[in-house]
Amino acid sequence: MRALLLGLGNTILTDDGVGIYVVRAVAQRLEGEPIEGLELDVRQASVGGLGLLDLMAGYGVAIIVDALADERVRPGELCRVDLARGAGHEAFCLHGVGLKTALELGRSIGQALPERVEVYGVGTEDVTTFGEECTPAVRAAIPAVAGRLYRRLRALARE
Amino acid sequence: MRRITIDPVTRLEGHGKIEIFLNDDGDVENVYFQVPELRGFEKFCVGRPAEEMPRIVSRICGVCPEAHHLCSTKALDNLYGVQPPSAAVKLRELFYCAHQVHSHIAHFYVLAAPDFVLGPHAEPAIRNILGLIKRVGAEVGSEVIKHRSYAQRVQEIIGGKATHPVCGLPGGVSKSISEEERREIEALARSCVEFGELSARLFDNLVLRKEEYVDLITGDVYSSPTYYMGLVDDRNRMSFYDGTVRVVDPEGEEVVRFPARDYLRHIAEAVEPWTYLKFPYLREVGWRGLVGGKGSGVYCVGPLARLNVAEGVSTPRAQEEYEKMYSTLGGGPIHAVLANHWARIVEILNAAERMLELSRDEEITSDEVRTVPTGTPREGFAVVEAPRGTLFHHYETDEEGIITRVNIVVATTHNNAPICMSIKQAAAALIRGGEVSEGLLNMVEMAFRAYDPCFGCATHSLPGDMPLEVRIYDFSGRLRETLRR
Numbered sequence: 023m024r025a026l027l028l029g030l031g032n033t034i035l036t037d038d039g040v041g042i043y044v045v046r047a048v049a050q051r052l053e054g055e056p057i058e059g060l061e062l063d064v065r066q067a068s069v070g071g072l073g074l075l076d077l078m079a080g081y082g083v084a085i086i087v088d089a090l091a092d093e094r095v096r097p098g099e100l101c102r103v104d105l106a107r108g109a110g111h112e113a114f115c116l117h118g119v120g121l122k123t124a125l126e127l128g129r130s131i132g133q134a135l136p137e138r139v140e141v142y143g144v145g146t147e148d149v150t151t152f153g154e155e156c157t158p159a160v161r162a163a164i165p166a167v168a169g170r171l172y173r174r175l176r177a178l179a180r181e
Numbered sequence: 182m183r184r185i186t187i188d189p190v191t192r193l194e195g196h197g198k199i200e201i202f203l204n205d206d207g208d209v210e211n212v213y214f215q216v217p218e219l220r221g222f223e224k225f226c227v228g229r230p231a232e233e234m235p236r237i238v239s240r241i242c243g244v245c246p247e248a249h250h251l252c253s254t255k256a257l258d259n260l261y262g263v264q265p266p267s268a269a270v271k272l273r274e275l276f277y278c279a280h281q282v283h284s285h286i287a288h289f290y291v292l293a294a295p296d297f298v299l300g301p302h303a304e305p306a307i308r309n310i311l312g313l314i315k316r317v318g319a320e321v322g323s324e325v326i327k328h329r330s331y332a333q334r335v336q337e338i339i340g341g342k343a344t345h346p347v348c349g350l351p352g353g354v355s356k357s358i359s360e361e362e363r364r365e366i367e368a369l370a371r372s373c374v375e376f377g378e379l380s381a382r383l384f385d386n387l388v389l390r391k392e393e394y395v396d397l398i399t400g401d402v403y404s405s406p407t408y409y410m411g412l413v414d415d416r417n418r419m420s421f422y423d424g425t426v427r428v429v430d431p432e433g434e435e436v437v438r439f440p441a442r443d444y445l446r447h448i449a450e451a452v453e454p455w456t457y458l459k460f461p462y463l464r465e466v467g468w469r470g471l472v473g474g475k476g477s478g479v480y481c482v483g484p485l486a487r488l489n490v491a492e493g494v495s496t497p498r499a500q501e502e503y504e505k506m507y508s509t510l511g512g513g514p515i516h517a518v519l520a521n522h523w524a525r526i527v528e529i530l531n532a533a534e535r536m537l538e539l540s541r542d543e544e545i546t547s548d549e550v551r552t553v554p555t556g557t558p559r560e561g562f563a564v565v566e567a568p569r570g571t572l573f574h575h576y577e578t579d580e581e582g583i584i585t586r587v588n589i590v591v592a593t594t595h596n597n598a599p600i601c602m603s604i605k606q607a608a609a610a611l612i613r614g615g616e617v618s619e620g621l622l623n624m625v626e627m628a629f630r631a632y633d634p635c636f637g638c639a640t641h642s643l644p645g646d647m648p649l650e651v652r653i654y655d656f657s658g659r660l661r662e663t664l665r666r
Binding site: 032033034035067068069072073075076123126127128130131132133150151152153 | 219220221222224225237240241287291309310311314319322323326329330333343344345
C-alpha cells in the first residue's frame with residue numbers, strides 16, 4: 023500500500039510549524055528503523071484545502087499532522103481529529119475549502135484520492151507570533167509525538 | 182489518544198468576528214470586523230540579510246506567497262539599484278499571470294459562484310463548491326481543478342517550487358526556462374485562455390441572464406462609491422506586475438499617480454477609538470471617517486478597483502469582456518462591490534491571454550536572466566497588484582544589506598474602511614429599530630466576500646473553519662445578540 027505522511031504548517035510562526043517538525047523527526051527515525059511492507063513517502067507542506075488534493079493524489083492512505091489551536095487541547099498534546107463530525111480540518115482562512123470539502127470535491131470529479139485519511143493535531147500555545155522555534159512545551163513533546171506516529175505507521179504496515 | 186471533534190464555536194478568539202454597534206434608535210451606528218493579528222514580523226526580519234526577504238515573505242501568507250515573493254524581489258531590485266534583463270522581467274510577469282489565474286479560479290468558483298448559482302438565500306450547507314458542481318455538472322468541477330493545477334504547474338516551472346517560490350533574486354531570476362518547458366507552458370496557457378472563455382460564458386448564463394442577480398449586483402445595498410487605487414501601464418491599461426499607481430475619484434477623474442517609493446506621501450493611516458485596526462486613506466483628501474464619496478479619503482483596491490482606475494486591459498478577449506462589463510453596469514467607475522466577481526473573470530482572461538503571449542515571446546528562453554547587483558543598499562520600495570489588490574513592500578538596510586526596517590501594506594489593510602462600510606450597509610438594510618431581519622449573515626457574508634479579505638492566512642492551524650460570527654451591541658455597549666454560522 024502506498025502511504026503518505028504529510029506534515030503541515032508554517033515554520034516561521036512559532037508552534038504553527040509543529041506538524042512539519044514532527045514528520046521530520048519521524049523521517050529521521052525511519053532512516054534507522056525502516057518499516058517493512060509500507061511504501062511510505064514523507065512530505066511537508068504549507069497549504070490547506072484544495073492545495074492538499076494534488077499532494078494526496080495516488081496514495082492509498084494519508085496521515086496528516088498539523089498544529090491544533092483549540093483551548094481544550096494542551097500544548098504538545100496529540101489528538102486524532104474526527105473528520106466525519108464537526109467542522110473538521112479547514113484552512114485557516116476564507117479563501118478556500120477545508121480538507122473535508124476538498125476530499126468530497128476531489129472524489130466527486132473522480133480524482134484518485136486516499137481511501138483513508140487520518141488527521142492528527144498537536145496542541146499549540148502560540149501560532150500568531152513570528153518565530154522559528156516552538157514554545158518549550160510543544161518542542162519538548164515532539165519526540166514523543168513522533169514516536170506515536172511511527173508506531174501508528176508500523177501498525178498500518180501490519181494491517 | 183483523545184479524539185476531538187471541532188465544532189465551529191471552539192476556536193481561536195478573534196477570527197472572522199464582525200461587531201455591529203447600534204445607536205439609541207436601534208439602528209446601525211458602527212461596524213467592524215476583527216482579524217487575527219500576526220505579531221513580531223518586523224522584529225523577525227531585522228538583522229537578516231535583505232536577500233532572505235523574498236523567501237521569508239512568501240511564508241507570511243498561505244494564499245498569495247507568489248505576490249509577496251515577487252514584490253519583495255522587486256524591492257530588492259530597487260534596494261540595490263539594479264535593472265533585471267528583459268527576459269527576467271518577462272519570466273516574472275509570466276509567473277505572476279499564472280498566479281492571478283490560480284488565485285482567481287479558487288475565489289470565483291469556490292467562494293463567489295455558489296452565492297449566485299444556488300442563490301444568496303440557499304442554506305450554507307449546499308451553498309458551496311459541492312452544491313455548485315451538483316448544479317452545473319462534474320465536468321465544470323474537473324475543469325476548475327485541472328486549470329488550477331495548470332496555473333500551479335506554470336508557477337512551479339518558473340518559481341522552482343509548487344508553492345513558496347524561490348526564483349526571485351535582486352536583478353533577475355535564478356534560472357531560465359528550456360524550450361521544452363516553454364512549449365509546456367504555452368500548451369497550459371492556451372488551455373487557461375479557453376477556461377477563461379468558459380468562465381465568462383458561465384457567468385453570462387448563470388448570473389447576467391437572471392434579472393434578480395443583476396439587480397442584486399447593482400442595488401444600493403452593495404454600492405459603495407469611493408476612490409480607487411491600482412497599477413496601470415504607460416497606456417493606462419490595467420497591470421499586475423509593474424507600472425504606476427493610479428488613483429481615481431468616485432467619478433473616474435485621475436487624482437494622482439505615483440511610483441512605489443512615494444507611497445507614504447499619498448497614503449496615511451487613521452485610527453478610530455473603537456478598533457485596533459488602522460484605516461489607510463488618501464492624504465490629499467483627508468480622513469472623514471467611514472464614509473464614501475469625493476470628500477472622503479477612503480479608497481479601495483482589488484480587481485474592480487484595478488479596472489476602475491484603468492482605461493482598458495492589454496489583451497483582446499479580456500478587453501471585450503471589460504467593455505461588456507462597463508456597458509452592462511453603466512460606464513465610469515463601477516461602485517457595485519459584487520462586480521468584483523465579474524472583474525475577476527476579466528482578469529482571468531487577461532492573465533491567461535498574457536501568459537500565452539509571453540510563452541510565445543522569442544526572448545522567454547533567453548539565458549540572460551540576471552544582472553548582478555553592485556550598488557550599495559539603503560532603501561528599497563516596490564509595488565505589485567496581488568490578486569486581492571495593491572501590495573507595497575518597503576525595506577531599509579545598513580550598507581551591508583542587513584535589514585533595519587520593514588513595512589508591508591497588504592490589500593486587506595487598504596480595504597479596511599471599504600470592507601467595514603460595505604458590511605455596515607448590508608447590516609443597516611437588515612437591522613431597523615433594533616429588529617434584526619432574517620438573512621443578515623448571508624448579506625453580510627456576501628459583502629465582505631466580494632473583497633476576499635485575507636485574515637492572516639499565514640497560519641492555518643486547526644481548527645479554522647472561519648465560522649462567521651456577528652455580535653450586535655446596543656447603544657450602551659451591551660452585547661444584545663450573537664449570530665453564528
